[in-house]
Amino acid sequence: MSSSFAKELEVAQLAVQRATILTKRVFHNSAKGTVSKDDASPVTVGDFGAQALIIAALQANFPGDKIVAEEESDTLRSNAALRDQIWDLVRTTALDDAAAEALLGGAVKDADAMLDLIGLGNSKGGASGRIWAIDPIDGTKGFLRGGQYAVCLALMVDGDVKVGVLGCPNLPVDDAAPLTADIGTDQTDEGGSRGVIFSAVLGQGASSRPLGTGALAEGKPIAMKPITEMAAASFCESVEAGHSNQGESAQIAQKLGITRPSVRMDSQAKYGSIARGAGDIYLRLPTSKTYQEKIWDHAAGDLIVREAGGQVTDTTGSRLDFSVGRTLAANRGVIAAPAAVHGQVLKAVQEVLGQAAS
Ligand SMILES: Nc1ncnc2c1ncn2[C@@H]1O[C@H](COP(=O)(O)OS(=O)(=O)O)[C@@H](OP(=O)(O)O)[C@H]1O
Numbered sequence: 001m002s003s004s005f006a007k008e009l010e011v012a013q014l015a016v017q018r019a020t021i022l023t024k025r026v027f028h029n030s031a032k033g034t035v036s037k038d039d040a041s042p043v044t045v046g047d048f049g050a051q052a053l054i055i056a057a058l059q060a061n062f063p064g065d066k067i068v069a070e071e072e073s074d075t076l077r078s079n080a081a082l083r084d085q086i087w088d089l090v091r092t093t094a095l096d097d098a099a100a101e102a103l104l105g106g107a108v109k110d111a112d113a114m115l116d117l118i119g120l121g122n123s124k125g126g127a128s129g130r131i132w133a134i135d136p137i138d139g140t141k142g143f144l145r146g147g148q149y150a151v152c153l154a155l156m157v158d159g160d161v162k163v164g165v166l167g168c169p170n171l172p173v174d175d176a177a178p179l180t181a182d183i184g185t186d187q188t189d190e191g192g193s194r195g196v197i198f199s200a201v202l203g204q205g206a207s208s209r210p211l212g213t214g215a216l217a218e219g220k221p222i223a224m225k226p227i228t229e230m231a232a233a234s235f236c237e238s239v240e241a242g243h244s245n246q247g248e249s250a251q252i253a254q255k256l257g258i259t260r261p262s263v264r265m266d267s268q269a270k271y272g273s274i275a276r277g278a279g280d281i282y283l284r285l286p287t288s289k290t291y292q293e294k295i296w297d298h299a300a301g302d303l304i305v306r307e308a309g310g311q312v313t314d315t316t317g318s319r320l321d322f323s324v325g326r327t328l329a330a331n332r333g334v335i336a337a338p339a340a341v342h343g344q345v346l347k348a349v350q351e352v353l354g355q356a357a358s
């Protein structure tokens with residue numbers, strides 16, 4: 001097996017691109033087929049459809065690999081109306097490039113095959129072998145609100161993230177565009193100014209490219225912006241107050257001398273935004289003692305930021321550990337910043353959280 005991961009990267013980018021196109025169709029439709037999961041969080045036909053298409057592409061190319069994906073197929077087996085809505089989306093979404101579509105294995109056979117594919121994302125994860133992590137729609141609440149969301153795919157080998165891809169249909173194509181969660185009033189984006197894919201391979205840097213609809217557009221290398229003056233730095237955090245402690249992040253910003261208010265943005269679009277220098281720092285501070293972050297919420301973004309010159313740790317200063325199962329059970333919160341200032345940010349975090357390293 002080649003260690004360059006060229007095929008994995010190509011398949012992952014095209015799979016994310018195709019799944020993102022499916023989610024855009026749902027985003028622009030007022031009927032999103034939303035149901036509430038056991039933990040009261042929402043899932044839509046877009047989440048299920050995107051997961052089916054990504055797993056189909058992985059199965060066609062890497063049938064022996066394991067998959068950790070967010071959504072489960074159980075509820076769909078007893079909800080024929082929802083299943084049919086998803087199947088309508090899945091069977092009618094394709095890339096408009098025949099070679100790319102062929103590489104992804106073409107169309108899914110039927111609705112039952114689609115349910116089986118969705119169900120393949122049930123691996124327990126762990127420290128050995130090849131495991132893909134999928135978040136078919138990260139930031140479902142943002143997706144429903146008309147804000148930012150991301151389609152996320154990462155490959156881990158023996159617990160280490162090797163390939164990461166994020167599809168962010170509502171971020172500007174322009175890497176230099178200022179950081180804002182606003183997607184503007186033009187929800188149709190006829191000018192094509194929004195929609196970007198971020199990717200990284202371990203040791204090979206990070207890049208961005210326009211989302212597109214067929215063959216992959218050319219990528220450009222991205223890098224984090226060096227922070228010359230903390231006062232002018234921008235930091236981003238979750239929109240949902242239940243996902244990150246926004247009171248503590250405001251205190252941390254104050255301690256660092258950051259004067260600008262945070263940019264609140266849903267999903268791993270935050271990782272992509274700081275990786276390309278549109279923003280500087282991403283803070284995610286635990287809101288509960290029991291919530292464990294999910295690997296699919298961080299794997300791709302962690303690699304993309306690190307390959308762009310950033311450092312990503314939890315609030316204790318430990319690297320995110322993707323080798324312990326479906327969750328980041330060994331970590332608490334996330335601090336992502338340019339490597340040169342990460343220590344300074346972490347110190348402020350620990351002072352505010354009252355857990356300075358001893
Ligand atoms: N309690 C709690 N604490 C921390 N994180 C949580 C919590 N509950 C959920 N989640 C996960 O947050 C994912 C959404 O990402 P963000 O929090 O960055 O975006 S948002 O601004 O809150 O929408 C979201 O991902 P999706 O479910 O894919 O949307 C969740 O996995």
Ligand SMILES: [Mg+2]
Nearest residue numbers: 135138139297
């Ligand atoms: Mg998520």
Ligand SMILES: [Mg+2]
Nearest residue numbers: 070135137138
């Ligand atoms: Mg999700």
Ligand SMILES: [Mg+2]
Nearest residue numbers: 041042070140
């Ligand atoms: Mg979810």
